[in-house]
Amino acid sequence: MDPRLVTPYLIAAIIVWSLYRRMRRSFGRQRVRDGFMWLRIGILSALAVFIAVQVARDVDVLGSLLAGIAAGAVLGYVGLRYTKFEVTSQGRFYTPHAYIGVAVTALFVARILYDFLGMNGGMMPSGAPGQDLAAFYQHNPLTLIVFGAVVGYYVLYYLGVLQRTRAPASRITA
Numbered sequence: 799m800d801p802r803l804v805t806p807y808l809i810a811a812i813i814v815w816s817l818y819r820r821m822r823r824s825f826g827r828q829r830v831r832d833g834f835m836w837l838r839i840g841i842l843s844a845l846a847v848f849i850a851v852q853v854a855r856d857v858d859v860l861g862s863l864l865a866g867i868a869a870g871a872v873l874g875y876v877g878l879r880y881t882k883f884e885v886t887s888q889g890r891f892y893t894p895h896a897y898i899g900v901a902v903t904a905l906f907v908a909r910i911l912y913d914f915l916g917m918n919g920g921m922m923p924s925g926a927p928g929q930d931l932a933a934f935y936q937h938n939p940l941t942l943i944v945f946g947a948v949v950g951y952y953v954l955y956y957l958g959v960l961q962r963t964r965a966p967a968s969r970i971t972a
Contacts, residue, residue: 830890830963835956846949849942862939866946872956873898873947881961890963894955902951909944 846867869885880895 806829827884827891828894828958830892830959832960835960838951839956842949842953846946849945852941860938861960863892863942863946866948867950868946869943870902870947871950871954872950873902874951874958877951877955878958881962883959885963892959892963899951899955902948905942906948909941913938913941919942 846863850860850863853863876961877895877898880898882893886892
């Protein structure tokens with residue numbers, strides 16, 4: 799079998815598997831795993847900074863990224879308000895509000911699929927090789943708004959979960 803045909807299927811399978819795991823974490827009681835949460839916070843923050851540096855020359859595009867981060871942070875705050883926290887002898891747990899996390903993830907997946915399938919006007923913008931990220935997203939900054947919302951939501955949400963489960967058990971509210 800031709801490796802050029804296997805690679806897209808392999809990448810698609812990895813993406814579907816990671817989305818399945820992400821959606822599964824939006825339901826039911828979850829154990830707080832500090833290391834993984836800090837890793838996710840770091841990766842999302844680094845990606846946001848990288849993209850912000852790439853699009854910094856265009857104030858409107860940078861503004862769309864920052865607006866998305868702000869909107870995501872608001873959703874993260876709302877998600878924290880509806881999350882149940884427990885500190886027990888077995889460990890620290892949280893039960894996320896299922897619909898907010900699923901909605902943010904579904905919005906991100908829908909936007910990626912929309913961009914991937916080329917439905918936004920037919921084709922990717924043409925340009926010279928090595929063209930930076932801003933050249934692509936200046937035509938449709940909605941993708942950066944959605945990405946910013948994902949970053950804002952998960953960074954604030956994970957920081958909130960870590961902070962709330964570190965509090966003494968008497969201060970944890972259900």
